[in-house]
Amino acid sequence: MTKIRYHIIQLDVSEYGQVVEIRHRLPSNYGSCTGYVARHVKGISSDVDIPEIGLVAVEFNSRKQLYFNDLVGYEAQVDQLPEYQELNIPLESGQLVTGFYLDTQKNPYPLIDIKEWFRPYQVAIYLKCELQNGKKHVRSSCIHPVAAEAAAN
Amino acid sequence: MKNHKFQQIRIRINAPGDSVRFAAETDKLYAKVRGVFASVPSDQVLVGATIGLKINGQDVFDDAHEVRMISCGNQVAPNNKFFRFEEHIEAGGSTVEGRYTDPRGTNPALYPYDVKLYLWLVNETHQPEKHGEKHSEKHP
Amino acid sequence: MYDHLVFIQSQLKQRQIEPALQQFYRIELPVGTSHYQFYAYNELLFLTNAAALPPGTLIHSDSRARVIPLDVQSLEGIEDYSGTISVEFPLPLEVETTMEFIQIVIK
Numbered sequence: 001m002t003k004i005r006y007h008i009i010q011l012d013v014s015e016y017g018q019v020v021e022i023r024h025r026l027p028s029n030y031g032s033c034t035g036y037v038a039r040h041v042k043g044i045s046s047d048v049d050i051p052e053i054g055l056v057a058v059e060f061n062s063r064k065q066l067y068f069n070d071l072v073g074y075e076a077q078v079d080q081l082p083e084y085q086e087l088n089i090p091l092e093s094g095q096l097v098t099g100f101y102l103d104t105q106k107n108p109y110p111l112i113d114i115k116e117w118f119r120p121y122q123v124a125i126y127l128k129c130e131l132q133n134g135k136k137h138v139r140s141s142c143i144h145p146v147a148a149e150a151a152a153n
Numbered sequence: 154m155k156n157h158k159f160q161q162i163r164i165r166i167n168a169p170g171d172s173v174r175f176a177a178e179t180d181k182l183y184a185k186v187r188g189v190f191a192s193v194p195s196d197q198v199l200v201g202a203t204i205g206l207k208i209n210g211q212d213v214f215d216d217a218h219e220v221r222m223i224s225c226g227n228q229v230a231p232n233n234k235f236f237r238f239e240e241h242i243e244a245g246g247s248t249v250e251g252r253y254t255d256p257r258g259t260n261p262a263l264y265p266y267d268v269k270l271y272l273w274l275v276n277e278t279h280q281p282e283k284h285g286e287k288h289s290e291k292h293p
Numbered sequence: 294m295y296d297h298l299v300f301i302q303s304q305l306k307q308r309q310i311e312p313a314l315q316q317f318y319r320i321e322l323p324v325g326t327s328h329y330q331f332y333a334y335n336e337l338l339f340l341t342n343a344a345a346l347p348p349g350t351l352i353h354s355d356s357r358a359r360v361i362p363l364d365v366q367s368l369e370g371i372e373d374y375s376g377t378i379s380v381e382f383p384l385p386l387e388v389e390t391t392m393e394f395i396q397i398v399i400k
Binding site: 001010 | 214
């Protein structure tokens with residue numbers, strides 16, 4: 001069975017200057033995070049590369065683990081294969097990945113209203129994770145006693 | 154024994170936004186899949202395209218995995234084009250299946266088109282490699 | 294309403310952060326300020342008076358970013374910032390404004 005999982009956190013940016021909170025729970029059978037890539041997926045259209053469209057920060061293990069800070073750019077043309085930035089973060093089972101994405105685009109047309117040029121877009125954070133040996137992901141479930149009783153009746 | 158093969162899987166996309174399931178088999182003369190590369194006719198249908206992939210029943214990519222993550226431009230040297238798997242992915246006639254989703258390109262003239270998925274099949278013993286490094290092959 | 298200090302101490306315990314020092318920290322910003330940047334490395338600054346800042350103020354740090362909403366009452370809890378902290382006001386300040394924090398210096 002493959003042990004590497006490419007976990008995707010998708011973020012939708014709908015407003016200029018928006019702060020998008022990241023509050024994501026990784027599957028409980030992930031043992032470590034060994035790499036990441038943060039990138040623009042779709043929405044922005046430009047003929048030239050934009051070195052920075054936003055900033056991203058991520059913390060692991062419910063804010064216990066060191067985070068990474070990175071900037072996200074836009075590539076006008078497909079070039080190299082995106083490479084994963086190396087990480088080596090042991091993951092505690094079922095803990096939160098938290099952080100934020102901040103849109104930092106500048107209006108390229110100062111005389112035009114912001115709302116005219118801004119286009120909603122999507123950013124993805126890929127986390128390369130390794131499964132923990134022998135552990136299976138268990139979905140947490142909480143069956144309300146009333147619901148259980150109703151089902152039994 | 155042959156050591157390398159680049160197997161092509163074609164996926165037909167007929168209309169913008171199409172989400173297409175595909176299934177193929179790896180060549181049974183090769184032991185494992187070393188890497189994968191995706192090629193589409195235009196960057197306009199690459200941005201936002203996603204692919205889910207399963208090989209030999211093992212999850213490789215989720216359905217939301219961007220095709221861009223396994224693709225690159227024409228300027229890249231052939232040896233560096235493939236997304237390399239760091240662990241053993243079984244070939245030997247295994248099933249390759251998944252779902253390809255078109256990003257709903259704005260240029261209707263591009264449709265229909267074929268996505269070409271290339272699998273790098275090998276018979277050598279797997280050794281994890283870093284990007285750009287070469288390692289010597291074991292010959293049978 | 295809850296006790297800020299109880300909340301902070303509880304959270305530090307959960308995050309396994311051992312404080313070397315806990316104290317109050319104030320920044321006074323003069324009239325006309327539109328942007329202010331300062332540093333808080335190896336420490337956490339919990340903002341305790343978000344309501345005193347103009348709606349639309351962006352506070353951006355290495356660990357957290359927040360835009361003060363119009364309805365600041367909906368901003369439940371206090372949040373911590375650390376690293377390089379930038380404060381950007383939607384318009385230059387018309388009155389002198391003070392930002393108040395509980396500072397936690399990490400061991």
